[in-house]
Amino acid sequence: MQPIRVLIVDDHALFAEALSARLQREHDLVILPVAADVRRALALAATERPRVLVLDMTLGAESGLDVLDRVRTSHPDVRVVVLTATDDLDTLVQAVRRGAVGWLSKTESADLVARVIRSAARQGGWVPPDVLGEVLRRLLSGAPEPDGGARLLAALTPREREVLQCMVDGLGRAEIAERLGLSANTVRTHTQNLLAKLDLHSALEAITLAMRAGMRPRG
Structure with a gap:
């Protein structure tokens, strides 16, 4: 790089x-x-x-x-x-x-x-x-209606939603790669793509939006 x-x-x-x-x-x-x-x-x-x-x-x-x-x-x-x-x-x-x-x-x-x-x-x-x-x-306390976030998440591919769910679960890139059987570079690409589709700047913003839309940590 x-x-x-x-x-x-x-x-x-x-x-x-x-x-x-x-x-x-x-x-x-x-x-x-x-x-x-x-x-x-x-x-x-x-x-x-x-x-x-x-x-x-x-x-x-x-x-x-x-x-x-x-x-x-x-x-x-x-x-x-x-x-x-x-x-x-x-x-x-x-x-x-x-x-x-x-x-x-x-x-x-x-x-x-x-x-x-x-x-x-x-x-x-x-x-x-x-x-x-x-x-x-505090970020979630000013959340919009869940349907708004759900509509945004609908633009993601199934794999991008899986990566986002892993982010909500608190996993880092290497852990996401291991869970999904992907390379770290592929996880990075999916992360970049989902942030671009959601017009967000960071993983924290993506997690916040996902939780506003009803996504919750698993386990």
Whole structure:
């Protein structure tokens, strides 16, 4: 696979530079110049074509959620991973609703940040396991009528529905491949296809939609 182009957007210079230097040691990541403000971030997103944007939730007077909206509007193919010092669950849920595919605390290791970047680039995502249940509950609390989700799921092939059910069951790509007797690459292709059909950006959004439509974990 081609190297993953990564743009870090953070106005804490020492932190951002240290993270950039650490991630540059990953052979499959290309770390672009750090953006310390929104204007610079949007300019670099346009000229450098990052695959993943690592975004702080506060950029001076700017709200990270507003920045997220602008990035998603201008560059819908960019995958946004939030890396922040805040642990506010309401902000986390709003970020996911607005298209973020990952959420990390700045206290996490650079190794985990790199893994989440790779997952985001491959149509995956990540939310801390200890808050995932509550995040899903809050996402589901504003759910539309089940029929709406069911109509969307009707566009999926039987195999794509099987993959989605495995995602709802909490399985990772390797586990889905083992359960269904497929290769990991085939599972990735099915995942990408079902996300495209549902006009979603992450596995978490797909799981939320599936549960809104009545799909539940098995076992």
